[in-house]
Amino acid sequence: MTDKHDRYAETLQSLIGEAVACTPEGWDEGRLMIECDGSYMNYALKNEQREDKAQISGTLRQLCEQLYVVMRQSGDCWTAATIHFFRKNGSWSFDVKFTYPESRPKPESDSSSTAELPKPWWKFWN
Numbered sequence: 001m002t003d004k005h006d007r008y009a010e011t012l013q014s015l016i017g018e019a020v021a022c023t024p025e026g027w028d029e030g031r032l033m034i035e036c037d038g039s040y041m042n043y044a045l046k047n048e049q050r051e052d053k054a055q056i057s058g059t060l061r062q063l064c065e066q067l068y069v070v071m072r073q074s075g076d077c078w079t080a081a082t083i084h085f086f087r088k089n090g091s092w093s094f095d096v097k098f099t100y101p102e103s104r105p106k107p108e109s110d111s112s113s114t115a116e117l118p119k120p121w122w123k124f125w126n
Contacts, residue, residue, distance in 0.1 A: 004074040011070050015063040016085050016094050019045060022060050024052040029086035034064045036079060041065060077101065 019032045027047050035042040043064055045054040071078065080099035085092055 004076075007070055007074070008067070011063065011067045012083075012094075012096065015060070015067055016083060016092065018057065018060045018063055019083065019085060020092060022057050023047070023054045024050070026050075026052075027054075029084070030054065032060075032064075032081075032083040032085070034068070034081045034083075036068050038077075041068065 015032075019030065022045060023030050027050060029049075030045060030047045033044045033046070041061075041064060043056050043061060045056050045060070047054070067081070068078070076098075078098040078100050082097045083094055084096075085094040087093075
């Protein structure tokens with residue numbers, strides 16, 4: 001079986017290639033921001049230094065969704081991704097940052113605490 005990061009890399013490379021193709025000629029960098037709450041996905045493709053706007057293609061939308069699905073199936077469920085792509089020494093490079101949901105805080109393990117721990121949803125209680 002292929003390592004999950006290899007699957008991510010293939011999808012990510014396709015995604016970045018399509019993001020670059022969606023930018024106006026002359027852009028040397030851009031940011032693709034993806035937000036997902038598990039049921040709805042929002043996209044933005046911008047360059048703060050330029051006034052000309054990028055157009056998000058259907059293929060780019062599909063690749064954003066594919067990245068989310070591939071990562072979620074491997075246990076990496078994120079709520080936002082920011083992909084900064086830029087020209088470096090004549091070729092394209094990129095930086096990717098993911099925002100993950102905050103996990104529920106764990107109860108204090110203080111033995112003097114009288115607070116009751118939450119009951120699992122799957123257990124039947126009398």
